[in-house]
Amino acid sequence: METSMMINAMLQSALYPMLAAGAVTLLLCKVVGRTERDYITAIGLCAGFVTGFFAISGFASFPPLRVADWTPYVVITATLLFSLFSGRKLIFRLAAAALFILAMSWLYLRPLLRSWSTTQDLSWMAVCSSLLLLLWLAWEWAGPKPQKRELPLLMVVIATGASVVTLIGSSAKLAQISGALAASCGALFLVSFVCPKLKLGSAAIGVFLTALAGQLINAHFYVEVSWIALCLIYISGFAILLTRLPRLARLSMPLRSGVVLAAALVPIVIAVLLMVFAGSQEDPYDYY
Secondary structure (H helix, E strand, O other), rough: OOHHHHHHHHHHHHHHHHHHHHHHHHHHHHHOOOOOOOOHHHHHHHHOOOHHHHHHHHHHHHHHOOOHHHHHHHHHHHHHHHHHOOOHHHHHHHHHHHHHHHHHHHHHHHHOOOOOOHHHHHHHHHHHHHHHHHHHHHHHHHHOOOOOHHHHHHEEEHHHHHHHHHEEEEEEHHHHHHHHHHHHHHHHHHHHHHHOOOOOOHHHHHHHHHHHHHHHHHHHHHOOOHHHHHHHHHHHHHHHHHHOOOOHHOOOOOHHHHHHHHHHHHHHHHHHHHHHOOOHHHHOOOOO
16 A cells, blocks of 8 residues: 555656656657757646646646645746746846746735734735845846756756755655655756757746745744755755856866756755754655
8 A cells, every 4th residue: 555655656746757757858859940949848837737736736726725726837937927928128128037936926826914923924925025036036147057957957956955955844745746846846857858959048047936935934924944954955056157157167167067966956955954853754755
């Protein structure tokens, strides 16, 4: 019985999203012909993540009653928005991203706003929106710099870190969904060997950060995973800024990738150790 449940969990959080992301990306590469189009990887990543989410959580009625069930619809909206604004001037992308992040923060925090004071409402909205926009700016500035196979690997490491921390924090379902995000990013890495000109640009970055943000917000506010551990996962995303260092840019691609991934792993490992030492596994899992 346990083996069957484990196999099913692996299928839902790894195989299904990886197959969906890979198949959709390859199909679009064939249909569109120009694999350097940014929206191809954005749509592929969205397809993999949404497939994994529904395989894990099932289809909820619309509009969803639970905040977490809004996640696939938020990611689909992000895919359309960031694909539409990809290639436009930075000021337009920044304005679109800021408005979207503010709306996303409000949507995820909406059930809690009734129990908070106005000052708390505005404070949490400002904090969440500012932190997410800052991370988006970092990836927007440094994202195009990494080679096409470096970026999905970094995404895999960060999403896997979020999955492990959430699992230790007693939410198997959120951990599986973060695992689906990691598997979808891994599929893009594999597809890049088949389509050498495959591009992971602004649109794919927006989709990834949207999915990751939803997981972090839900993990803290609704599962009560340690905010320190989640902040460390957030900080790991800034490892991408290392790709802008001139000295690092002169290194070979494998060595450069190793340095960036190692830098991302440092806060992730610290977050995992903090969760373990805090004894988060003493409580039974909340399959949220």
